[in-house]
Structure formats: C-alpha cells, structure tokens
Amino acid sequence: MFTAHQKHKLWLRLFACIGLGLIWAFAFPKWNMVGFAWLTPACLIVIGAGTQGKSVFGWAYLASWTHAATSLYWLLNMPHFTGALAGWFSLSAYVALFPALWTAICWHLIYQFKGTAHNGAPTDTLQWLRSRTLFEAQRLSILGAVLWVGMEWIVSNLFTGFPWLLLGASQLPYAPLAQTAALGGVPMISFIVVWTSLATGIGIARTKLRTPGPWTWLPDTILPVGVTIALCIYGYQRIQSIEDSRPKETFKVALIQPAFPQTLIWNSLEDQSRFEDLLGLSKAALQLDVDLLVWPEGAFPGNIQSFKPMKDLLNQHQAWFCFNGTDVDFETLNSDHPTTFNAAFFMNPSGQLRDTYHKRHLVMFGEYVPLHQWFPILKILTPIQHLFTAGKQAEAFHLPEQDIRLFPLICFEDVMPHLSHQATHEIDCLLNLTNDGWFKESAAQFQHAGLAAFRSIETGLPMIRCGNNGLTCWVDPAGRINTPGSHLGSEDIYSKGFRIMDIPKGWKVPLTLYQNIGRYFSLTCFLISCILILAKTKKKTESPGTSNVINLE
Template sequence: MKSYRFVFLSIISAVLLVLSHPSPGMWAFAWFAFVPLFIALDGKKFLDAWLLGFLSGVVFFYGAISWLNSIAVMATVGLVLYLALYFSFFAAFTAAILKKNLPVFLKCAIIASWWVALEFIRSNFLTGFGWALLGYSQSPFLPAIQIADITGAYGVSFIVMFTNVVIYEFFASRGQVHPDNNFTREPVPTMLFNNRLINFLACIFLIAVVFIYGFYKLNFQFSTPNSQLKISLIQGNIPQSLKWDDTYRKDIIKTYFDFTMEAAKDKPDLIVWPETSFPVDLELEPAMAKRLFNLAKAVNTHILVGTNRYKSGNIYNSAFLISPDGAIMSYYDKLHLVPFGEYMPKIPGFLYKVLPEKINMVGDFSPGGQYTVFKNFSVLICFEDVFPQISRRFVQNGAQFLVNITNDGWYGASAAPFQHAQASVFRAVENRVPVVRCANTGLSEFIDKNGRITSGMKPFSAGYKTENISINPANSSSLQGIFVVISFLLSFCGFGIIFLRH
C-alpha cells in the first residue's frame, strides 16, 4: 500500500471521529472510527506511526474545535497542534503493540488503557482541556454511558476504543507482522490463552457486560425519589456583542425581569439565570441590587443569578442565590477559570507579543476557594462541568442536583454549545444526580440522573422553560480514580512489552 493511502486512512479516521461528535453527532461512527487508522499503522515504525497519528489528530481537533476561530485563529491553530500530539503518541504506542504476538484481549485492553491515560493527561495537564473526549460522543446513546457512574467518562472512552481494536483485530488485521514486514496468517493456536475464539468471546463478553449494566440502570431501578422540585430556566439570548455594552444594560435587565415574571406564573421553587446575566455588582450598586431583591419578593421564590463580584481588588465570576425575602442567601465564586479567557497564565514574555490581541485582552479574574452548596444544590459556572472532580466534590458535600450556568454565546451558531452539553450529561450519570443547564444563548436543558435530556430550549431563542426534577440522595459508586490508575498500570505494562519483550 502506497504512502498516500496511509495518509488517506488516517484522515478518514479523523473525519469519522469528528462526525461522531456534535454536530452532526453520529455517535455510532465512534465505535469503528479508529479502524482505518489502525490499518494505516499496521507494521509501521515509530516515526511513521507518530506522523500518521499527528495528521489524524490535527484533522480531528481542528474539525472539533474550529469554532474557536471566532476568538483567535492563530491561538486555535496552536491549540490544535498541541492536542494532536496526544494522537501522535497514541498512534506510535499502538503500532508497536499491534506488532506483538499477544492475546487479542490483552492487546485491546492495553491500547484502550493507553487512550484513557492520554485523555486523563489531556484533561488535567496545563489546567486541562477535557473537551471532545471519545466517551463524550456517546452522550445520546444512554445504554453505553451508564457505566460512567463507576468508571467516569473514561470508562466509556475505554469501551469504545476497546471495540475499535476488537473490530480491527478480528475483521481488518492482515495477520502477525514480522520483522521483514511480510504479512502471514497466524498459525492455528494450540494454547487456550492464545486461542482467537476464546479471546473473541472474552472481548464480546466485556462489551456485553457494559450494555447489560446500562440497560439495567435505565430500566430496572426501583428507588423512589424523595422529592420533586420545579425549576424555571431563563434564556435571555443576549448577543455577545451587546452583553457588556452599557447602552444596552437596561434592556438586558428588562429582558430577564420580564421572563422571570412570566416564569413565576408556573410557581417554581427556583428560577435560574445564566452566567454573568446580571450586568451589575450586587454589592457595589445597591440601587440596582434592590431592584433584583424586590423582584425576588414579587415572584416569591428563589432566584439564582450569575454576575461578577468585586472584593478587595479581586474580580470573581460568581453566582448569587436570592431568597424570596429579597436577601442574598449565599454566593459561589467560580473555582476553575478559563485560561487566556478569564486570566492569563504565566508564560514567557515574548509570547505576549505574538499572541493575538484578543488573547492579550483577557479578564483578570481570581478563582474562588469554596465548594459552596446552596441548600441542596451546587453551581458549575461555564466549563466547570468539563471537570468531573469539581462535580464529584459538590455531591460529596451534599448537593442533590447540579446547576450549570454558562454563556456559550462567544462561539455563535457552532457545535460548541452541543459539545459543551455533552459534559453535563456525563456529570449527571457519574454522580446519579439531575443536572440543570441554563445558558445565555443555549443549550438550556434539564438532564435526569441517567443522562436523559427530558426538556430544553432551542439555541438562540429567548424565553423560559419550567420543568420538575426528581431529587434523592446521590447514589453513585464511582471508582473513577481506581479505573484511571488501572489504565495507567496497563499502559506501563504495554511499554514494558514494547521495550523488554523479545
């Protein structure tokens, strides 16, 4: 096979993977998307495999996050090139493992574990970019993602990658690769451990267990919810270009006040506004704050408001809970800030000169320090729902449901809001609690504890939505940390096989 065909196969894998994510969200493609790349990697040396993986990574990540171009093109290119490195090291490792005469089940487990290890590193290194994980592509396919309450989203990534390797090994592989790069069929095995049929059945059994567990969780749960809450979401649909324009401030406030009065007719227990929806500091502008407090009294319910908070020279991206009596009950300051958006990370000085102007004009926010629980819920601001450890900590502190307030209006009519919503689905399943999303321009949604989107509003529409959610004490047996450790251990075993086995 000529080299351009290997390039074509690598690109095909990337395109299938892009299509599996929103939008269009053809999730089924993810289960075989890597097979063309594996065919291209068959028999390749380290550098060739590394380059093929890099190419595939560039195509995938640019296709997945091209919406970042609306902020800064060069920054997007730099991020794509960095993220593509994870594909490079995955491909080089995989090519080496595929050459080894190992039991197929072990090959599948090692390669899938290495993918999980790389996703974990990507999600945490340099503040983390846990966007467009392989497992996230399955957010609409509920039976596949229920395992996340044990393994986290990484477990779903594992089983999807595991299946890709199974398909390749049993249906696309040309056989054992020998040092001279000639391909021959493996001889009929004599040992049970190396028997392909036994390995095939073991692989199918593992995949089946995931789906059986998923169908059980979706259909045979008999616990009765302790209570129901009625929640209203306000989607203001304020264009990003007007959001901080003082000449439109009164109009923005009127929009939210009017929708709040309308939503109050449904007699909700809580009305939620999006991130930074109230362009007023409640503590520095008492007259405007009083208007909000009077609104809470008028509708006689709790209002959760996203706004900036200024204290001792620091700026916080915050959420305030206003009581029906018109008082601030509590507030939460965003813990995990967006690098190059809400703060400038420490970088070499010369980079400030080459970074785009928009990047150099980032906010100067400070991170919060408290995992606040408002009564029985906690708030995730903006992309904090991408980090599972934050949600888990809130639930451990007593939150019975989570509220994600966000402003995805930055990215216009793109895949970004849909990709962002994938994370909320997984946080619901991982913690077995409902998640409510309230976004300035969408997607505003209600997600139950099984990851099912029960109701929502169309993106780029203004209005409100009221829905009941069922809450009960969180019942999750998450072993995500242990699962990640096991994945790293299997990856280390893979490196040992590559470098030590003869």
C-alpha cells in the same frame, strides 16, 4: 524523487487520514454518528502500516488533528479573530498529540515485534500477529485500550485539563452503555470502545490462521463484545432502577435564556437594555409560580441604574434567585489590581444575598492569561478586560422551603469530573450556569451539554443547566437530557426565552462506584501505561537489530 506509484500511495494515505479524522469527528455531537467511534482506534493503527519510524506518528497526527479541528470548529466563532484563530489551531494541535502518540507507542512498543515466529522463522508484523494465540491477541487489544485511557488521563489533567473529546463521551446516545460512567467514568467507556475496536481489527488480521470465511474473526471479539453486552445489561437495569425511584414531589424552576450575543455582553452601553430584557423575561416566568429563578452566566449586567425592580419582583412572587456576576474582594478594592471572582450569587425572596460561590476552574484566555506578568503580549489573544482569580472551595445553595441543596458550577466546570465529585451526599442537585454565546449557534452547546450529562451519571444526581443561548435543560441521574417547558421564541434551542421545569425533589441514587473508587480507573491505566512503556523500551534496547518498517502487506 517519488515514482508515480509512490505518489499514488502517498495521496491515498493522505486522503485516508483526513477521511478518518472527519468520521471520527462525526461521532460527536451534534452529528452523533456514534458508531464511527468504534472504528477509529483500529483505523489509526492501520494507517501506520507500510511506514517507517516517525512517519507513524505523523500520519496519525494528521488524522487526529483533522478530528480535533473539525470537532472544535466552533472556537472560530469567538468574536475576537486573533484569539479565535490562535485558540482553535493551538488547542486542536495540542489535543491531537495524544491519539497520535498512542498510535506510535502501539506500533513501536506493542505491535511491532520483529524477530522470529514460534517456529523460529523470520517474521514481519502481520506474520507475527498471526502467530499469536487467541489469549495473546486479547492481551494486545487490552494493552492498547489501557494505553488509550492513559493518554486520556494526561489530556484531562495536564495543565488545566481539557477532557472535551474523550472517545467514550461520544457514546451518550447509547444510554445503557453510557451508564458505565457510574462505574469508572467516561474513560471506562473509552476503554470498552478501544478494546472492542482493536480486538476486531486484530481478529481480521489473523483470519488466515483459520478456515477462510466471512466470520472467522469473531472468536477475537467474543470477550470484549461479551463485556460490552454485560455493561449494557447493567446500564439498562440501572436506568430502570432510577426510573422506579423517581419521586413524585417536585420543585419548579424557571431558567432564563436571554440569547445575548457576546459582543452585546461586552458593550457596557447596553447594560441597562440587557437588564430590562432579563427583567421582562423574569416577570413572564415568575407568573407561573416558580420556586427558583435562574439567570445564566454572563447575563447580569454590572452597570445598571438600580437592582430594586428585580428585588421587588422576587418579593412579590416569593421566589429564590440564582445569578452570575463579578464578585470583588473588598480588602483589595482600593488596590491597583483588585481581586475579582467569576461568581454565582444566591438570593432569597426578600432580596438578601444568602450565599456566594466563586468559580474554581478558570478558562485559559477566557478568564485569565497565563504568564501575562512576563509576557504581556499574550493579552492580544483575548478581549477580556480584567483577570479573574480562582475560588478556593465548593459551596451549597440551600432552598429551605423545599429543603433542597444545590451544588453550583459555572461554565465549563460541569465538564471537569473532579469538581462534580466533590458534591457530598447532602447535595440534591447540581446547578450549572453557563454562557456558550461565545461560540454563537454551533455544536458547542450540544457537546457541552453532552459532557455535563456524564456528571449526573457519575454522581447519581440530577443537574439543572441554564445557558445564555442553549442548551438550557435538566439532566436526570441516568444522564438523559430533558428540555420541557419551552417558552423560547422558536423551536431553535439557541433562541431567546425561558424554560419552566419541574425537578423531582430528592431524586438521588445510592453512591456510585465511580464516587467510591471508579474515578481512579483512568489514573490506574496511566500508571500501567508508564510501566508498560518503560518495560518495553528497556526490552527494545536489549534487542539490537530491530527493523523500523511497519508492514501489513
């Protein structure tokens, strides 16, 4: 039985974990309270104080799950209740594992060193921290940052990878710091945030080593803050360099945003009506003398009377056309299970198909059902009628009149850094066709666009994004999201209409460090983490009598 005091402490810890998860979620779009991200790592360590064994993981998991479930609430908007609920709960539970595991590892393998202090006296955790030198304290915070990035590498690559809630991704509004992604990707920003957070927390824990005062923890923060300032200076200079290199010559793009509800997309009886809506929006956009017309993912209906009106419109205005649809491998057309692809098609002004790109990174339960051959019951979690096959290779769409080469990506492919990295030096611009209409009007559009912006920073290439119900925009090489030329029905980013955008031609920056070796930063942290865990685990097994109580009192 718990005493009244114990119950009070239990409830206090419970509310603290939930509160931490909420403020952690508020660091991400569309709330963008980015300063909360810097508090999170140190607070995760603190909530384990005074607990024993697996309780550290449990309390951290509660905070982490609250964060993930709040940030990914938009999954509940999917128009398929069973799949929406299962997807939201299971994905939140999965993503929450890694910060909780990080917290447990930090306590049990780094911070919880029981034994003797330098003078040979027994010590608890806080006493042990206070007995460390400034150099040793910095090493602890750096190792904690390395472990965090190692965990982010796992969640970004395990199974199909889900790099959606990386801590560094919350820092896009801090444009100078966000340029750090050109050096080591989003994980390098995560490293800086975690390092600074832990160094500050350890500094506060060690204040009794010094003369009492409100700023006695500052020496512990000098190094991480200095590095952060240096990176911000680099980022500011990079932004200025990119702005100075902006070409004056542009090409004009019309991006159609039909704002079709997902239930309408699934209704084949409405296909002709959808096509007529798209045709009407395209006619209005092409009146403005554009070079390229783009429809988003999921917009093109397959069951229409004739595509000829669209071809006539392209020919009349001499515009190129990119749209999304289903492609079929004709060699399998007559089989029981024909091979289909989620594809981007590129059509010239004469209405001739010039290039096709097959999506390579498919969304689980959105485009395929894993293990459905052995567990058919899994199909109840998704409303999709057929399963797509993943494409094999990247493609480039060439606009010959403008001498522009576009690198197509479909849906969440602009979230996956390794796909954008495959854009060669001949590419002028990334092009993303997406449909976030699955999630109605929510934070999903803002989170997705924010992650896509980092692909521009990492590659040094601008990106054109065409969304079914937002966020339709273009992103410059510094990761700044631009939404000019609005012909939407309202100021609401989710509304029906189109955008006209003048994209600078050939606006490319020199090959980024990320493109050369920086993309291996997170993998390096993962490998170091593995070595660290193995070494510390071996050391603990060789040191019997270690207490499991984590005490900061």
